[in-house]
Amino acid sequence: MKFALVFATAFGLIGGGTLAIGAAHHATIVEARLDDAAAIRPKRLIIGIDISKSNPLVDDSAFAAKVAARVSNIVAQLGMASEVHVRTFGSYDASSNNFYYDALISVRNRPEVVAAEIRKLIAGTPLLVKSGKWRSQSNTNILAFLDNISQSIGCGGMPTTVVLASDGIEDSEYVRLQRSGARLPAPQGRPFRGCAEMEILGLGQGTDSPLETTRLRSEWSRWAAAAGFARFVGLNDW
Numbered sequence: 001m002k003f004a005l006v007f008a009t010a011f012g013l014i015g016g017g018t019l020a021i022g023a024a025h026h027a028t029i030v031e032a033r034l035d036d037a038a039a040i041r042p043k044r045l046i047i048g049i050d051i052s053k054s055n056p057l058v059d060d061s062a063f064a065a066k067v068a069a070r071v072s073n074i075v076a077q078l079g080m081a082s083e084v085h086v087r088t089f090g091s092y093d094a095s096s097n098n099f100y101y102d103a104l105i106s107v108r109n110r111p112e113v114v115a116a117e118i119r120k121l122i123a124g125t126p127l128l129v130k131s132g133k134w135r136s137q138s139n140t141n142i143l144a145f146l147d148n149i150s151q152s153i154g155c156g157g158m159p160t161t162v163v164l165a166s167d168g169i170e171d172s173e174y175v176r177l178q179r180s181g182a183r184l185p186a187p188q189g190r191p192f193r194g195c196a197e198m199e200i201l202g203l204g205q206g207t208d209s210p211l212e213t214t215r216l217r218s219e220w221s222r223w224a225a226a227a228g229f230a231r232f233v234g235l236n237d238w
Helices: 002-039 061-076 111-123 125-130 142-152 210-227
Strands: 044-050 083-089 100-104 160-165 197-201 232-235
Touching (some): 061 197, 142 160, 210 232
Parallel strands (some): 044 160, 160 197, 197 232
């Protein structure tokens, strides 16, 4: 009985030591992950959701889910102190696009948590439109939206990427880009000087024309370079 008690006590001490070592090891892993995340240079991500009627994102759930997955993956890779800004756009009327979401990546607001929220939001766009919480709009003011964010958020302080969930078809008093031969007007100055990248997801979606997608990519690539972006990516599919 005494031997059994001694054995049980020893086992308890060993077990306790194992648990303590395990807890310490777990804490080390968590701290290492936090250190890795903190080591990533802070970035700014601006996400524009096009809710104009021409954009398939507003009524195609499968496409919305695809865009949501790609954007949320970008968010999940952000480091500590990074900024995420989400806005909707379409009509120039500000009251039609009063939604905004701003987040600062931190230990209490982890990138994977923010990524999950962004994924749910973008994937839910068709439902938000169908339910009337978001109102799909007749015009597509991409240039005006970009002008607004260059003034309100800008590129200063950290590397900045602008991602637009849009078909890229500007339809405003600036230009009716769906018309053959239409050209985007040159930007005034270089409003996005220093910005890292502009990305359009869904470029030419709904046109069923690879030639139209190529034309749109050429137009936005030219505009983005003139506006000051270091890089442009225009994807119809991925």
